[in-house]
Amino acid sequence: NLTISNFTPKPHTPFQWFVVSKGDLERKQGLLKRAFRKMKGVKANYTDVRLSAMEDFLGRGDRRLGPVIRRAWELGAGMDSWWENLDRAFAAWCGAIAEAEDLFEGGAIAEDSRSSRSRVRNAHLTIPKELDRPLPWDHINTGIHKDWLKEDWQRALEAATVPDCSFDRCSHCGVCGPDLGHNVVIEPAPVPEFAGQFKPKTAKALRLRVWFGKLGDMALVGHLDTAKLFERAARRAAIPVSFSNGFRPSPRIKIASALPLGTTSSGEIVDFELSEEMDAIEFKQRLSDRLPPGVPIYRVEPVDLAIPAASRLLEKAEYFIEVAAIVPNGLEPSWGSWVKGVMDATSLLWSKRTKSGDRLSAGPVSVPQVQRPKQKGQAQ
Numbered sequence: 324n325l326t327i328s329n330f331t332p333k334p335h336t337p338f339q340w341f342v343v344s345k346g347d348l349e350r351k352q353g354l355l356k357r358a359f360r361k362m363k364g365v366k367a368n369y370t371d372v373r374l375s376a377m378e379d380f381l382g383r384g385d386r387r388l389g390p391v392i393r394r395a396w397e398l399g400a401g402m403d404s405w406w407e408n409l410d411r412a413f414a415a416w417c418g419a420i421a422e423a424e425d426l427f428e429g430g431a432i433a434e435d436s437r438s439s440r441s442r443v444r445n446a447h448l449t450i451p452k453e454l455d456r457p458l459p460w461d462h463i464n465t466g467i468h469k470d471w472l473k474e475d476w477q478r479a480l481e482a483a484t485v486p487d488c489s490f491d492r493c494s495h496c497g498v499c500g501p502d503l504g505h506n507v508v509i510e511p512a513p514v515p516e517f518a519g520q521f522k523p524k525t526a527k528a529l530r531l532r533v534w535f536g537k538l539g540d541m542a543l544v545g546h547l548d549t550a551k552l553f554e555r556a557a558r559r560a561a562i563p564v565s566f567s568n569g570f571r572p573s574p575r576i577k578i579a580s581a582l583p584l585g586t587t588s589s590g591e592i593v594d595f596e597l598s599e600e601m602d603a604i605e606f607k608q609r610l611s612d613r614l615p616p617g618v619p620i621y622r623v624e625p626v627d628l629a630i631p632a633a634s635r636l637l638e639k640a641e642y643f644i645e646v647a648a649i650v651p652n653g654l655e656p657s658w659g660s661w662v663k664g665v666m667d668a669t670s671l672l673w674s675k676r677t678k679s680g681d682r683l684s685a686g687p688v689s690v691p692q693v694q695r696p697k698q699k700g701q702a703q
């Protein structure tokens with residue numbers, strides 16, 4: 324698997340004078356796609372060019388972009404890097420930009436000094452005067468001389484390598500001086516001897532069942548990240564977690580059920596299998612000390628290693644959902660009859676948005692599965 328991100332020039336770098344257009348990124352991705360199609364066994368993933376175009380646009384603006392950002396938000400931008408929101412966000416940005424065309428005529432965005440490829444190709448011949456034009460971020464002094472950035476850009480065109488001044492000679496970028504002091508070149512740390520592959524403990528001595536919550540902002544941490552959180556907390560707490568066998572050993576920490584993103588809960592369960600005996604109270608204390616406040620540990624109990632994991636024992640969960648009703652003026656919402664209508668129905672229709680952005684109607688869903696309306700509560 325190969326993930327390819329698009330290069331978007333940033334202020335205070337040798338490419339600060341240039342923009343990348345969506346068309347340019349598409350052309351480059353097209354070249355890569357054609358090349359990778361011929362390579363067997365390589366799966367290439369690409370960052371959406373619209374994301375990079377938005378990043379480039381925002382990264383090169385000045386304070387006059389403020390109203391455009393606000394307008395984009397009003398038109399529906401936000402959570403732009405989530406694929407579910409990308410269509411809407413990109414349309415919102417395009418709409419906000421179209422409404423503010425006069426800003427760009429006034430120079431709110433640093434102009435591309437040389438957006439055409441032929442000009443870039445010839446750029447190493449001369450440093451054009453356009454590079455001396457003021458940029459929106461010129462008033463921020465990073466210490467790096469603008470002339471050094473121009474030279475560095477020339478070096479980039481020639482594919483020359485600038486030495487890393489932490490370990491090699493100084494290239495006089497301008498940062499060091501009486502204010503910030505002078506750079507001290509340090510010897511690279513010695514590469515340690517290879518101590519052999521890590522051999523995790525795979526013995527299973529104890530299983531502890533842990534009841535925990537996901538509160539507040541933790542609702543925005545997804546299932547896989549929550550699993551990682553437990554792995555890291557257990558490691559920091561020096562809890563002797565047992566690892567699975569096989570080519571890629573993984574810690575035996577299993578969350579009983581994946582909580583939908585954005586949902587808080589006071590009734591989650593996770594099983595820890597340990598390679599050695601440990602007191603449950605000490606385990607609870609050590610783990611709690613390493614977890615954020617939004618993940619309280621309510622209870623820890625030892626359970627028999629021979630019984631199935633919590634993920635297989637789980638039968639149902641209770642959810643509590645807050646519902647807001649939009650009703651015509653003057654009418655009272657008739658909650659009772661609506662809830663009864665749902666409970667009496669023999670089927671419920673639902674829709675799903677797939678990664679490709681399509682909306683699919685699916686269902687029917689058997690109503691007897693719906694025990695109660697939904698925040699996820701005590702899992703049972």
Ligand code: SF4
Binds near residue numbers: 489492494499506
């Ligand atoms: S040593 Fe200081 S002046 Fe020289 S390249 Fe490094 S940061 Fe810049």
